[in-house]
């Protein structure tokens with residue numbers, strides 16, 4: 001598999017689910033990985049495992065994002081890989097959707113990606129190297145009823161990825177998105193049994209995605225070997241959307 005020795009990675013929303021597995025897999029490849037999440041861990045960067053560090057971060061808070069990114073660079077001297085993974089859902093039909101449901105999803109899923117990327121890109125530019133991987137969603141490409149807020153945020157992430165990819169390519173920084181399909185995580189475990197079966201019926205490969213399926217894609221896009229790929233949206237969805 002791909003090697004990330006001597007590299008430093010920052011993964012948001014990494015306390016559980018996809019982010020957690022992504023962070024572990026980057027660490028297994030040899031990177032020092034800082035896991036940032038909303039409610040877990042201390043304010044200061046704290047070692048929680050071999051090559052794995054935790055820090056408390058709310059991605060919707062730009063001042064705190066700046067502080068954490070500064071602290072990571074102060075401690076590790078660089079950030080080679082950024083994985084913008086933190087995301088939330090607040091599902092409702094459009095006519096019932098409250099402003100708060102709209103605003104909170106945009107704040108976390110889209111504004112958070114902007115705040116993190118802006119701070120980290122500035123550090124990557126100085127090193128003339130970087131890999132940014134934004135976790136979008138299949139629904140950002142195909143739409144989904146009851147998720148106008150979430151779909152808008154995830155489609156926004158794809159547009160943002162392509163714009164920034166063009167902006168920073170000359171500095172040897174790649175920016176890509178991953179669009180997962182239906183993955184078994186705490187985010188999806190509350191779906192009803194019927195909804196799960198209906199979703200599964202739409203997946204040609206006939207199973208839910210695993211956190212490993214997504215982590216393998218992130219590891220590839222984070223690797224030096226993926227250096228000629230930028231502005232790409234990698235579908236990891238079992239064929240649910242082609």
Ligand code: NDP
Pocket residue numbers: 012013014015016017018019036037038039040057058059060085086087088108112135136137138179180181182183184185186187188
């Ligand atoms: P989970 O809900 O399992 O995990 C998300 C993590 O993000 C949680 O640890 C959560 O912390 C954290 N988080 C939420 N808000 C913030 C914030 N403001 N700042 C920092 N951390 C935050 O989600 P998944 O692992 O399922 O999803 C990960 C990403 O993949 C998301 O962007 C999601 O939209 C995307 N995705 C998931 C799919 C799926 O089927 N699971 C499909 C397509 C895309 P806390 O628990 O404390 O709130």
